[in-house]
Amino acid sequence: MERLKGIGVSAGVAVGPALVAIQRTQVIRFPIGADRVARELSALEHARARSHEQLQQIRRRIAELKGSDLAAIFDAQLLMLDDPVLVRRAETIIADERVNAEWAVQRAFDEIAAVFNDVEDPYLHERKGDLHDVAGRLRLNLRGEKGGARDLLQDLDTPCVLIADELTPSVVAQLDWNRILGFATDAGSRTYHTAILARSLGVPAVVGLRNVSRRIPAGASVIVDGDTGDVTIDPAAADRQEAEARTCLQRARPPAPRAEGPNDTTDGIRIQLLANIERSDDVALALASGAEGIGLYRSEFLLAGGPPDLAGEDEQYEVYRHVVENMAPRAVTIRTFDIDERQLARPLADMALDARWFPEHERSGHAGLRGIRFGLAQPAIFKTQLRALLRAAAHGSLRVMFPFVSSVQEVRAARALLADARGELEARGVPAPSVPVGIMIEVPSAAFTASLLAREVDFFTIGTNDLIQYTLAVDRTDERVSDRYEPLHPAVLRLIRQVRRGAVREGIPVAVCGEMASDPVLLRLLIGCGLTEFSMTPGAITIARRVVQETSAGEMARIAARVMTLGTVDDIERFLLESFGQRDTSEAPTR
Ligand code: PEP
Numbered sequence: 001m002e003r004l005k006g007i008g009v010s011a012g013v014a015v016g017p018a019l020v021a022i023q024r025t026q027v028i029r030f031p032i033g034a035d036r037v038a039r040e041l042s043a044l045e046h047a048r049a050r051s052h053e054q055l056q057q058i059r060r061r062i063a064e065l066k067g068s069d070l071a072a073i074f075d076a077q078l079l080m081l082d083d084p085v086l087v088r089r090a091e092t093i094i095a096d097e098r099v100n101a102e103w104a105v106q107r108a109f110d111e112i113a114a115v116f117n118d119v120e121d122p123y124l125h126e127r128k129g130d131l132h133d134v135a136g137r138l139r140l141n142l143r144g145e146k147g148g149a150r151d152l153l154q155d156l157d158t159p160c161v162l163i164a165d166e167l168t169p170s171v172v173a174q175l176d177w178n179r180i181l182g183f184a185t186d187a188g189s190r191t192y193h194t195a196i197l198a199r200s201l202g203v204p205a206v207v208g209l210r211n212v213s214r215r216i217p218a219g220a221s222v223i224v225d226g227d228t229g230d231v232t233i234d235p236a237a238a239d240r241q242e243a244e245a246r247t248c249l250q251r252a253r254p255p256a257p258r259a260e261g262p263n264d265t266t267d268g269i270r271i272q273l274l275a276n277i278e279r280s281d282d283v284a285l286a287l288a289s290g291a292e293g294i295g296l297y298r299s300e301f302l303l304a305g306g307p308p309d310l311a312g313e314d315e316q317y318e319v320y321r322h323v324v325e326n327m328a329p330r331a332v333t334i335r336t337f338d339i340d341e342r343q344l345a346r347p348l349a350d351m352a353l354d355a356r357w358f359p360e361h362e363r364s365g366h367a368g369l370r371g372i373r374f375g376l377a378q379p380a381i382f383k384t385q386l387r388a389l390l391r392a393a394a395h396g397s398l399r400v401m402f403p404f405v406s407s408v409q410e411v412r413a414a415r416a417l418l419a420d421a422r423g424e425l426e427a428r429g430v431p432a433p434s435v436p437v438g439i440m441i442e443v444p445s446a447a448f449t450a451s452l453l454a455r456e457v458d459f460f461t462i463g464t465n466d467l468i469q470y471t472l473a474v475d476r477t478d479e480r481v482s483d484r485y486e487p488l489h490p491a492v493l494r495l496i497r498q499v500r501r502g503a504v505r506e507g508i509p510v511a512v513c514g515e516m517a518s519d520p521v522l523l524r525l526l527i528g529c530g531l532t533e534f535s536m537t538p539g540a541i542t543i544a545r546r547v548v549q550e551t552s553a554g555e556m557a558r559i560a561a562r563v564m565t566l567g568t569v570d571d572i573e574r575f576l577l578e579s580f581g582q583r584d585t586s587e588a589p590t591r
Pocket residue numbers: 296298338355359363442462463464465466467513514515
């Protein structure tokens with residue numbers, strides 16, 4: 001038995017097996033129980049086979065289109081997939097260290113890359129790039145496999161106590177909170193925020209434990225006592241019984257949200273909850289979560305098999321049509337490829353890695369020829385996608401959205417290409433219905449000119465992941481500043497307010513699709529800012545529904561108005577805790 005002392009931020013006690021989530025690094029790491037090892041190994045093997053298949057397919061298509069010399073560049077990657085160095089090493093890491101496959105692949109890559117780094121050889125440098133691509137592809141494919149990180153978080157066999165290094169919105173969004181009995185975190189820096197989160201979810205929580213996530217093995221029995229701030233690892237039988245007896249006396253958790261029907265706040269404001277998806281197969285997940293539509297389909301994920309110029313119009317049309325038909329009559333907002341020019345040169349859609357786990361990974365600093373800028377620079381590729389979208393629009397309700405917009409000129413130029421694409425279809429005798437056209441507001445210049453941009457488009461979607469990063473000039477992959485990535489920064493809140501006002505003035509709808517929307521605390525504040533449409537990862541919709549059903553939009557509007565007068569994130573968090581974090585009895589935490 002071992003007892004650790006932290007800060008109790010949400011009252012009550014939780015007893016159960018530990019689920020350990022560590023995401024300090026870019027790839028999330030889960031220590032896994034012995035019973036999960038075989039599943040992770042098999043997930044890795046499937047991912048390897050799938051990667052092999054994809055690379056063979058790309059190789060064949062490039063050979064057909066561009067000749068066999070170019071296609072040969074994939075031979076090295078195919079060999080690496082079969083070579084024991086990467087995959088076998090990852091298997092050993094899974095078995096010996098009892099960690100999830102995705103982390104093991106990353107670790108194996110890091111080890112080999114370190115060896116390459118020590119040698120000044122241009123040939124080896126190039127091989128390192130190949131290896132990086134292969135590891136990226138394996139990880140991407142692992143996400144779709146049973147046993148991936150998403151699966152571990154969502155498909156919990158038994159109710160667990162979550163032990164994490166920190167609770168970021170992306171982890172919060174992935175969890176099935178009906179199965180989380182309580183949680184404890186290393187981090188103490190976001191105490192207020194975590195307190196509000198725990199209290200609104202009605203679970204006991206202790207924070208500020210420094211290294212609890214490293215000290216508790218996955219599956220170990222733990223007690224999290226939110227009243228005293230104690231976390232007990234492998235408790236004695238008597239302590240365990242006492243804690244279990246206390247759990248029986250605890251106040252009931254908030255009721256489960258109504259699964260059906262509209263999502264209204266307590267004062268009758270209708271809130272729309274939509275899903276962000278990356279793959280056409282995610283439609284089933286979105287429907288199961290009760291999503292009222294797709295607010296963001298990150299279409300670049302369909303390029304995981306190759307560069308954008310190889311994704312043909314027919315192939316894209318089939319994918320979009322599948323999504324639109326399966327979501328009908330609900331609307332589907334498809335974002336045109338948010339990629340940059342490097343994807344033309346480098347065949348792997350590395351940067352398309354799941355944004356839920358890597359909101360910033362490989363994206364930070366991508367302020368070059370990206371998103372709509374890339375589309376305008378590569379009109380042939382852009383128009384191919386636009387034609388596919390227009391054709392798919394005939395099968396349901398489809399909206400087209402341009403990413404990374406920073407000026408009115410870009411929107412006009414993109415709309416002109418959309419008109420060209422329509423003309424090309426009509427010339428072929430193919431019906432091309434008119435579609436609503438919107439833009440992501442994720443670059444500060446777009447936010448500042450929202451009222452001008454609103455005259456050019458049919459809707460806005462605020463992408464808070466990029467908007468925060470570029471507004472605060474914070475590279476989240478740089479550990480020295482990543483703690484400054486702060487959704488509650490007054491500048492971010494003011495910009496969001498400004499965007500909403502611009503949209504309202506011109507009478508167009510505005511949604512939020514960044515991670516902010518999946519965080520219960522921030523969601524309430526956004527409702528207070530007058531936003532009513534939110535798109536999030538499907539796993540987050542259940543909690544969001546509960547939050548909406550417990551929130552008074554009028555009261556939140558008063559809270560939001562006061563928040564706008566506060567100068568620091570600390571002040572804002574403290575005020576929010578006082579305002580709506582007092583579900584339980586514990587005192588306001590100290591930082
Ligand atoms: C965003 O920037 O908030 C967003 C939703 O886009 P992505 O995460 O795909 O960059």
